[in-house]
Amino acid sequence: MADSAVTTEQSPSDPVAVGSEGDLPVVLEAEGLTKHFPVRRKGRAALTGPRRAIQAVDDVTLTLRRGRVTALVGESGSGKSTVARLLAGLYPRTGGDVRLHGEAVNVKRGKAFRAYARRVQMIFQDPFASLNPVHTVRYHLTRALKIHGRAGDDLEKSLHELLARVQLTPPERYLDKFPHELSGGQRQRVAIARALGADPEALLADEPVSMLDVSIRLGVLNLLRDLKERLHLAILYITHDIASARYFADETMVMYAGRMVEGGDSETITQRPAHPYTRLLIESAPDPDRIAVGGDPAETPAERGSGEPPSLLDPPPGCRFHPRCPVALERCRTELPPRFDVGDAPGHWAACWLYDGAAR
Amino acid sequence: MRYLLQRLGFYVFTAWAAVTINFFIPRMIPGDPVQSLIAKNQGMISADAIQSLYVLFGLDKNESLLSQYFDYWGQLFRGDLGISFTFFPTPVSDLLTDSLPWTIILVGLTTIVGFAIGTGLGVVAGWKRGSWVDGLLPVTTFLSSIPYFWLGLIALTLLAGPGSFFPSSGGYDPGTIPGWDGEFIGSAVQHSLLPALTILISSMGSWILGMRNMMVTVASEDYVTVAHAKGLPERRVMVGYAARNALLPSVSGFALALGFIVGGTLLVEIVFSYPGVGYQLFQAVGSQDYPLMQGIFLIITLSVLVANLLADVAYLALDPRTRKEG
């Protein structure tokens, strides 16, 4: 990434608080964010059994800063989309704090929610599904402007400006179209324009390019980067593709089974992954340079770390990755590891017992 | 199992609602029908009968609405549905026991046969798009828009009449004595052909259409393509894969359609003077025989609920997804 300013994380819950250099201002931060979805109990258990819940997100702490992209990487079911929705205020959280410019946020609906939405906006994964098929582009953008009182004197001009910002020109060509008349990349740009209509400070992008053709992805990511730099947005970039995180994001966090397992600047995470899960992610991306290193066919799958993510209804005790981890210790089965500083780069931490000794 | 219990609970609740509705309806009638009945029959009614009629109509001013309500339930559980006005002094329950079997047989048989043939045709129509079966669709639509009873009238004009094979009215030859002997049954069957045919033709349209639409949707699903790719014979795919899945909404729709079919059957009975519950209702309406009307409504509703329950059991057996919860 261009700006290689010292990347630190200011999280009070860090057992090892790496000294933070005076850095870009914090826009949005989450601390200990937790979300459990209660599950309906059936039959007799409805009266007697213990309350069960899907522990979708547990103890997530992250910080979004002005003018920086923070990536949240994880596979399906890791809870990353839920994190985005929690930050956007679409779900009520079960525990933890969310702070906007240092002030606690506790909004559900109504005027308070709208005021919050004005500063924190979201882009969704499926560009087709996130636009109402019966409304034109003009309607979508007009609503975004009007709700937050940004229509100004000349609505048409504002609309044109908005479209110009996402590089959809000439604007007249797009304003009266319906979503199904646009291509995937164009739709996603409209969705971004809608989010920008509120003039937010933070943008939560939930897998914005996953459903676009590969050739289009670069264009949209570049647009986001451009916006970040011109408008000084704080962007949360959620993805399952760790390679794009390296390309696009300044900082990368890795999530597994609802918990965060590693974090640091993108270059370090992708080149020198510390947590066994991150290593698995990096290795599973096909790399022509690594052909012969594949592995001994005689190795059992458990050793090579394949398998499936655990059920979030009954997550494994201790470290949630231990059933799949090729280097699991006894300790991992029983105790949940806190974050440890890996030490090879400032701000690089991993929640893994392997690094316990290294920190001290 | 839990699914079944849920459905059962729902039907119990609906039955309660139906009874409650039945309870409130006569209270909307202006005037005092019981008095006029007493006047008509001049003291030939026993005190008990009068009392039960009053309870039925809620005209017992001494009691509060709530206790009237409980009295009504008490009456029902004893099987006392009141006494008919027109067929005085026959109790309603007796009248119903006479007529109900006729209707049940008529409705039951036509529904099952109609469902079988209709869905079969629908399967073929949906599968072979553009074949001759599609040409049937406008015809069946037209036919199903015709009110059942009108079709019956037409059928009567065209097919019945002096000297034809189809009798023009009644459930059986006036000369025969009801009994479980061949002559009676034969005559009963003969008399039921025309009404049954009328209902069948009218109702088939909706089965065919529903099934065809579902088949069209299912036919484009991926598992059907896989079945084709596996090389299975066309008929096997059509029946074993597509039809099996397309059938499910029809089965659940079957239970709902039953309400409509019952309504239509009532009218057919009127046209053919078929001695079922519908014809009785017609007579009851004509002579303002409220107890009989109420009794018929209750019986019809309860029968439809039972039929729905049976259809739910069938659905449970057919759709493995409902079994999952255990």
Next chain:
Amino acid sequence: MAVPAADVKAAQALPLEAVARRRRFRFLTGGKTVTGVAVIGFFLVIAVIGDWIAPYDPSARSSDLLEAPSGRHWFGTTHLGQDIFSQVVVGTRSVMLVGLAAGIVATILAVLVGVTSGYLGGTPGEGLSALSNVFLVIPALPLIIIIGSAVPTGGDILVAVIIGFTSWAWGARVLRAQTLSLRGREYVEAARATGESTWRIIFFEILPNLTAVIASSFVGTVIFAVMSEITLAFVGVSGLSNWNWGTILFWAQSQQALAQGAWWWFVPAGLAIAILGTALSLLNFGIDEFVSPRLRGSGKARVRGADGRMHRMRVGFTPVLGREERP
């Protein structure tokens, strides 16, 4: 660009508006829909002008008892010498009025109960759903007959209201299912994230996507209402002061028209019912086909390919007929 920007803008703006407008009425172009709408329109016209164009007063008796159709009486006469043609024509108004009124009442109820139940979810949603299920399972016709005979005979509007209040359940159930599925759609979430208020979401995001369902439910209810009204009159429940097609049949039945061979008494009324019913059903098909393009083009199993040869379309491959518009 060689062309001045203003010209380019103007040139592009015009066709776009035309396109947007054209699309809204595309659903009217299907063959089935056109036929259905035309027939319904015809009946509507008759309903309005019926009183004026009827040659005789439908209740007026004459000395031409039970006459077959002739030049003077196009549909023949009843046993009292009344002109059946006038009866049918005048009766149209009552039928259409009750049908439309009941349809409106039932659809409003269905939308209120169904959409609310679907959007709210949880216990209030389930409660409303149970309510509509109860009304659904109870057989409608006997219920209508019972209520109709208990209530002192009123005019058409009262009948329409009764029918409306007993037949909303089907639409409510369908709307609830649709709303439930729409509620989880991403554009609803996106609207919330943008900051839209709840009532705006229901009205402007969810409801527009339900128009096809609501229209189809409305037409279906009108069909049912027309049938019910005629049935009520046929059974003798509703007042006999108003003429509608059902009362004609009532008199035909009670006077044993069949036994007397007076086929003309009941044929026209029944045909009218059947034609109106078919027209409404066709309209419904048209709406269905518009909504789900798979159901279109049912007649074409053989399609001419680009190379000129005829191909038989395989099951599962849908020839979606219609011009694709390039963005």
